[in-house]
Amino acid sequence: MDRLTAMKVFCEVAASGSFSATADKLDMSRAMVTRYIAELEDWLDARLLQRTTRKVTLTDAGESCLRRSQQMLALMGDIEEETARHDGELRGQLRLTSSMSFGFAHLAAALSDFLQQHPQLKIDLNVSDRTVNLVEERIDLAIRISSEPDPLLIAKPLASCPSVLVAAPGYLLAHGTPTEPAALTHHRCLSYANFGKSRWQFQRGEEQQSVNVSSRLSANEATVLLHAALAGGGIALQPTYLAQPYLAAGQLQAVLADWAVPAMTIYALYPSRRHLSPAVRALLDFLHARFQAQPW
Incomplete structure (x- = not known):
C-alpha cells in the first residue's frame, strides 16, 4: 500500500465528509477511496471513520491519525521543495481555481505551456465562479477578476481586464x-x-x-x-x-x-506570502509575464 497516498485520501475524506467528493477531487474511483481507507485502518489496526448513510465522521483514533497524516504530508511537501531547490526541478502538485470563462479562454493554454517547462509538476484546476475559502479547500492560487479583491488575501495583479x-x-x-x-x-x-x-x-x-x-x-x-x-x-x-x-x-x-x-483587474490571490513554494512563485512570475503581453 502507498501509505502516503492513503494518508492523503484519508485527509480528503476527513475534510469533505464524503467518499464520493474525495473520489471526484482526487480523480479516482469511489471503490479505490474505500480501499485506501480500509488498508490504512488495517495497517493502524484502528477504526478511523464512523460511516452512516448521511455523513462520515472521525473517531478518536481518526482525530489523532488526521493530525499525524497532515504533518506527514506537509513534511513530504517540504522534502519535495527542498529537493527542487537543489536540482532546480519543480515537483509536487498545485491546486488552482479560476472563473470558467478565463480558464477556458486563456488559463488552460497558459498552464499547459507552464507544465511543458516543468514535467515533474502537476496542476489541479477547479473552474468555478463561486467564492471559495482558499485555506479550507487548500487552494494554492486563485485567479480572479475583480475591482476590489478580498482584502484578507494577497493580491498580485496579472493584467488589466477591460x-x-x-x-x-x-x-x-x-x-x-x-x-x-x-x-x-x-x-x-x-x-x-x-x-x-x-x-x-x-x-x-x-x-x-x-x-x-x-x-x-x-x-x-x-x-x-x-x-x-x-x-x-x-x-x-x-x-x-x-x-x-x-x-x-x-x-x-x-x-x-x-x-x-x-475596467477590472485580473488578480492572482493567495493566503500568505510566508512559505510560498517555489512552484507557486514560478507560476506567478510565468502568468504575470504571459498576461502582461496580451493585447486585451
Missing part, C-alpha cells in the same frame, strides 16, 4: 445601433448576474452616465452571455479577453465604442 459592449450584426440590423448609453433602455441587454446586473456605468472624457438596463436573460458566467450575443440575443457587456476574437472576425460588433465601461 470590457466592451457587443452585439451580433444581425441583432443591430434588426433593432438599430444605440448611439447614447440611455438608448440601451430600449434594447435587449444580456446581464452578468455577479456584476452590474441591472445598472451599467459609462464614461467619455469627463462625462459619466449610469443606465438601468432591462435584461430578459442574465447568467452568472460570461461565456454563456457571449454565445447568447453571438446568437443575436441582445447586447452584452463582455471582457475583451473573450470578445476580441469574435470582434476581429466580424461575428460581433462593438457598441458605444466611444464610451468606456469600468
Whole structure:
C-alpha cells in the first residue's frame, strides 16, 4: 500500500465528509477511496471513520491519525521543495481555481505551456465562479477578476481586464445601433448576474452616465452571455479577453465604442506570502509575464 497516498485520501475524506467528493477531487474511483481507507485502518489496526448513510465522521483514533497524516504530508511537501531547490526541478502538485470563462479562454493554454517547462509538476484546476475559502479547500492560487479583491488575501495583479459592449450584426440590423448609453433602455441587454446586473456605468472624457438596463436573460458566467450575443440575443457587456476574437472576425460588433465601461483587474490571490513554494512563485512570475503581453 502507498501509505502516503492513503494518508492523503484519508485527509480528503476527513475534510469533505464524503467518499464520493474525495473520489471526484482526487480523480479516482469511489471503490479505490474505500480501499485506501480500509488498508490504512488495517495497517493502524484502528477504526478511523464512523460511516452512516448521511455523513462520515472521525473517531478518536481518526482525530489523532488526521493530525499525524497532515504533518506527514506537509513534511513530504517540504522534502519535495527542498529537493527542487537543489536540482532546480519543480515537483509536487498545485491546486488552482479560476472563473470558467478565463480558464477556458486563456488559463488552460497558459498552464499547459507552464507544465511543458516543468514535467515533474502537476496542476489541479477547479473552474468555478463561486467564492471559495482558499485555506479550507487548500487552494494554492486563485485567479480572479475583480475591482476590489478580498482584502484578507494577497493580491498580485496579472493584467488589466477591460470590457466592451457587443452585439451580433444581425441583432443591430434588426433593432438599430444605440448611439447614447440611455438608448440601451430600449434594447435587449444580456446581464452578468455577479456584476452590474441591472445598472451599467459609462464614461467619455469627463462625462459619466449610469443606465438601468432591462435584461430578459442574465447568467452568472460570461461565456454563456457571449454565445447568447453571438446568437443575436441582445447586447452584452463582455471582457475583451473573450470578445476580441469574435470582434476581429466580424461575428460581433462593438457598441458605444466611444464610451468606456469600468475596467477590472485580473488578480492572482493567495493566503500568505510566508512559505510560498517555489512552484507557486514560478507560476506567478510565468502568468504575470504571459498576461502582461496580451493585447486585451
